[in-house]
Amino acid sequence: MAENKSEIIAGAVVVAVALGFVLYAGKLTGASAGTDSYELTASFRSADGITVGTDVRLAGVKVGRVTSMALDPATYRAGTTISVAKTIEVPDDSALAISSEGLLGGNYVEILPGGSPMYFEPGDQIEFTQGSISLVSLLMKFVGGDDSDKAAAE
Structure with missing residues (x-):
């Protein structure tokens, strides 16, 4: 009987911690229902x-x-x-x-x-x-240059 009580208490603690994590995650992501x-x-x-x-x-x-x-x-x-x-x-x-x-x-x-x-x-x-703005396209313009700029310079 003592084993059953300790298992029930341990299970209740695990459920309480899991519920706390769910509430924390909901609050962190803004998913709470009470926001106006x-x-x-x-x-x-x-x-x-x-x-x-x-x-x-x-x-x-x-x-x-x-x-x-x-x-x-x-x-x-x-x-x-x-x-x-x-x-x-x-x-x-x-x-x-x-x-x-x-x-x-x-x-x-x-x-x-x-x-x-x-x-x-x-x-x-x-x-x-x-x-x-795509960082890759900006870097390509910087590194490779633009052919229209070269044609305008000539």
Whole structure:
């Protein structure tokens, strides 16, 4: 009987620790159900490096996350939906850019605020976007040069 009690207690401890990890992971990824946010949409020419769950930052501070991404077959652009905390009012002339944390870091979506006194409403579309820049293509331009530059110099 004493063995059964110790096994039950050990099992309860394991379940409690596992539940704690699940709650911590949900909080870390922003998947908690109690967050108040609103959604905005945007269309990127290139959305390399971001996925659902990627951070949305304003002045380096996380204010939301990417909630969905899909290819628009009519425009061949990446349609993206982001959620932003309700406490953050985004001016309606703001832009979104896909930025990098560094050479080896990941990408995130950056809100570049405008100066308009009007703000986006839930469900609005952000028109001004800047897609991700391929580091490989930049290096190729730097290392290999561009043939049009050589022709213009002659």
